[in-house]
């Protein structure tokens with residue numbers, strides 16, 4: 309569970325609560341710079357987009373650069389399968405060294421208002437950071453009095469098999485963003501901030517939005533949290549998540565596929581490649597498979613810079629039988645592309 313003693317800032321979307329978190333840490337620290345990771349997705353307003361440097365958000369449209377605000381710097385998110393620094397074993401530490409060097413030699417740590425990170429890099433390819441990375445990032449932040457923000461908009465409320473993904477690494481951030489599954493289809497998001505941060509954000513500096521704390525969203529969230537608790541849905545996500553991973557591992561062997569099965573809990577993905585040696589993304593195969601699967605009633609998305617990572621984030625109530633149905637459709641779609 310999160311153990312932050314502090315206050316909650318309400319929002320109506322994940323993007324909104326990310327923007328409010330960034331405003332909050334800037335007001336609290338009187339510093340300008342926000343650090344986020346390459347290929348993160350923190351939302352779709354100008355502030356969140358500026359913290360989300362991906363090909364889609366920065367590189368495919370000539371207008372994208374207009375949505376990049378000043379005051380954002382970016383660091384690599386460790387990727388053990390395709391390491392930035394070529395060494396999968398030490399990838400986490402090398403990314404931490406990069407960050408530390410950046411705020412020592414290039415910028416001053418005293419200018420950094422906050423670091424925002426996803427516990428699992430979702431749209432970047434469903435990448436789970438190596439052991440020690442997030443704790444190490446938090447440690448560097450603490451050493452430099454930089455607020456540490458964990459964006460749990462996607463991972464929160466059980467999706468990774470814990471109520472919040474940060475529990476996997478026993479993190480205690482200064483601010484946590486929560487959204488999506490919290491209120492299902494109704495708008496309600498939260499930034500849970502430590503007292504130290506929230507007390508320094510004076511009411512006179514707060515500009516709200518008319519739908520902040522949307523009442524129907526609050527009602528939905530209370531009921532959803534009750535159901536998640538009473539029906540032990542987080543334990544269900546952990547159990548079915550392991551089942552999904554095992555089924556995907558078996559599928560890789562049975563169909564002689566090359567690539568990487570990775571994820572946490574129900575946030576599970578398959579990174580398909582042409583060959584394990586080159587790790588060349590099997591983008592067109594994945595595109596065909598997803599279209600075929602959709603025609604048979606299975607809707608799955610693809611993530612990763614090259615669109616070759618098939619990602620599952622099923623609802624918390626999913627059962628093993630539904631995983632079996634989904635995998636049958638997926639396997640049939642893959643086999644069909646080969647016939």
Ligand SMILES: Cc1ncc(COP(=O)(O)O)c(C=O)c1O
Pocket residue numbers: 321322323324326349350351352426430459460461462463487488
């Ligand atoms: C980690 C993360 N943060 C923020 C957002 C933005 O949330 P919203 O779409 O509700 O604005 C998303 C959306 O996908 C997300 O995955």
